[in-house]
């Protein structure tokens with residue numbers, strides 16, 4: 008469990024540093040060193056999201072976009088905010104049910120509830136029903152040692168395919184600043200330059216490849232939680248049982264500890280990456296040529312895509 012101690016929800020009268028009102032409920036935005044009341048926080052969050060979308064030209068306010076919702080606080084906060092900030096946006100929410108017991112059931116329920124509330128079209132993809140296996144089946148295969156990585160392959164592939172097949176050419180995911188810094192930390196530590204250049208607010212699309220955008224990339228996990236709570240956005244509080252104790256969660260905890268010692272660490276790391284490193288690296292690293300997977304026709308670097316490879320290995324085990 009990631010401990011969230013940096014932001015403090017204060018009860019008792021606090022002066023909002025934006026509107027100057029004395030209010031009972033306020034949140035402390037650590038990197039600004041300011042307390043904000045509920046309404047000011049909501050405005051602040053929505054303004055930040057809007058600025059991020061416009062700054063990186065993620066989409067235009069009347070476009071059709073897919074919004075990938077896991078059921079967790081981040082992507083659900085994003086869906087609420089996008090539909091409020093861009094009321095003319097045409098949204099198709101996409102949820103993949105990975106078949107991870109109560110965790111997946113609770114996530115799907117939350118997604119259904121929110122889409123109902125917002126009147127947003129929802130596409131649900133049931134992995135077991137369509138592909139004949141669920142995430143826990145991976146535990147019986149060699150993928151068990153890197154289950155989160157395998158899950159990433161599945162989600163990336165399916166989100167792209169489902170969106171493409173539904174006429175969606177831009178997909179928003181709920182990757183946050185914390186997610187991004189955690190990933191960058193790992194990639195820089197190991198010098199994985201080809202992957203480093205792919206960590207950006209917008210990844211352009213191509214043939215059978217949707218454009219991927221990250222409207223939450225400059226918002227922290229905690230800011231998303233406060234936004235979801237303040238706007239009464241339903242979300243699932245279940246944590247994925249397969250990710251428990253993962254290195255990714257440990258690194259996130261470590262980064263929060265660093266942030267405590269060096270306030271602003273996450274923003275600084277992210278900004279250095281996007282403003283200083285990316286422009287230089289982008290020109291140096293060539294994007295690999297993509298071709299159609301021999302099996303499914305979706306874009307891949309090799310002959311057969313990693314999803315098709317994974318499916319054939321998993322089904323061998325599942326079918327016995």
Ligand code: AMP
Nearest residue numbers: 075076077081082101102103180181182
């Ligand atoms: P995560 O890797 O779990 O932090 O997820 C990153 C983003 O991927 C989320 O914010 C969602 O936008 C998307 N995502 C994750 N899981 C799912 C899912 N089961 N269905 C649809 N989108 C998902």
Ligand code: ZN
Nearest residue numbers: 300303312315
């Ligand atoms: Zn394939």
